[in-house]
Amino acid sequence: MSSDECNHIIQSAIALKTAHKEGRQARVFDGKVLGMIFEKSSTRTRVSFEAGMAQLGGSALFLSSNDLQMGRDEPVEDTARVISRMVDLIMIRTFAHDKIERFAKYSKVPVINALTDDYHPCQLLADIQTYVEHRGSIQGQTVAWIGDGNNVCHSWINAAITLDFKLNIACPEGYEPNATLVAEAGDRVTLTRNPVEAVAGAQLVTTDVYASMGQESEAKARLEQFSGFQVNHQLMSYAADDALFMHCLPAHRNEEVSEELLEDESISVVWDEAENRLHAQKALMIFLLSANS
Numbered sequence: 135m136s137s138d139e140c141n142h143i144i145q146s147a148i149a150l151k152t153a154h155k156e157g158r159q160a161r162v163f164d165g166k167v168l169g170m171i172f173e174k175s176s177t178r179t180r181v182s183f184e185a186g187m188a189q190l191g192g193s194a195l196f197l198s199s200n201d202l203q204m205g206r207d208e209p210v211e212d213t214a215r216v217i218s219r220m221v222d223l224i225m226i227r228t229f230a231h232d233k234i235e236r237f238a239k240y241s242k243v244p245v246i247n248a249l250t251d252d253y254h255p256c257q258l259l260a261d262i263q264t265y266v267e268h269r270g271s272i273q274g275q276t277v278a279w280i281g282d283g284n285n286v287c288h289s290w291i292n293a294a295i296t297l298d299f300k301l302n303i304a305c306p307e308g309y310e311p312n313a314t315l316v317a318e319a320g321d322r323v324t325l326t327r328n329p330v331e332a333v334a335g336a337q338l339v340t341t342d343v344y345a346s347m348g349q350e351s352e353a354k355a356r357l358e359q360f361s362g363f364q365v366n367h368q369l370m371s372y373a374a375d376d377a378l379f380m381h382c383l384p385a386h387r388n389e390e391v392s393e394e395l396l397e398d399e400s401i402s403v404v405w406d407e408a409e410n411r412l413h414a415q416k417a418l419m420i421f422l423l424s425a426n427s
């Protein structure tokens with residue numbers, strides 16, 4: 135996605151949010167169907183896609199891997215060719231990123247990444263929308279990512295490249311984000327072991343769980359390895375005066391973020407961030423369906 139396309143989607147999301155709150159939302163998806171394939175759990179992603187589609191006059195099919203023949207080894211390529219002849223848009227949450235790439239290659243309709251082990255781009259649309267609503271353009275600003283160099287972190291790197299902001303990443307040794315992606319970002323992204331250094335002067339501080347879905351067996355070990363990487367009021371005191379805190383959620387209170395900070399709505403905008411998944415994805419779906427029509 136180009137920066138113009140991304141900014142267009144963000145502005146469209148903000149307008150859709152106002153329209154939704156004022157009860158004047160057009161049923162632009164009349165007769166349209168979204169297929170939603172989930173191979174991992176979800177609260178926000180499922181509810182926001184399903185509610186968003188319904189609010190715009192369309193409908194959504196929840197397809198868990200337990201119900202699909204794909205869960206009994208029907209090839210991804212066959213599943214893509216079949217489902218995409220029946221629906222207008224597909225979203226997938228899965229493990230290996232390669233699976234969604236293969237699916238998209240064989241799909242006749244747009245395929246949305248609703249989280250893989252490598253990326254979580256829909257989260258970033260909502261996060262950028264949230265920043266823009268609270269503080270204006272993110273271009274040229276500094277964001278600090280504290281913790282695991284995971285899927286959400288990778289999407290933050292992609293956003294820094296597309297939208298031209300600085301991203302300071304602090305992670306323990308062995309938990310760095312993908313080195314090729316970091317190199318691609320050039321001097322927009324810096325890596326450090328020191329959370330205070332990463333946060334210094336940042337306008338936005340963000341984090342995520344220490345162990346992502348699929349890494350449950352590592353949770354205990356990670357808790358030790360990430361000691362010193364909690365985001366709390368003390369760490370926020372090194373950020374810019376009006377710095378915001380974000381978390382994609384679900385959060386583990388008093389692990390990667392202190393309960394006190396998460397609940398401090400003068401700094402923490404996590405509930406707006408979660409709500410914006412609804413508006414940002416509506417804007418994304420409108421963008422994809424108009425490009426595909």
Ligand code: CP
Nearest residue numbers: 176177178179382383
């Ligand atoms: N942030 C996010 O994607 O949440 P869910 O896992 O609940 O969808």
Ligand code: NVA
Nearest residue numbers: 284342346347382383
């Ligand atoms: N990194 C987390 C994000 C959840 C929305 C995970 O993949 O589990």
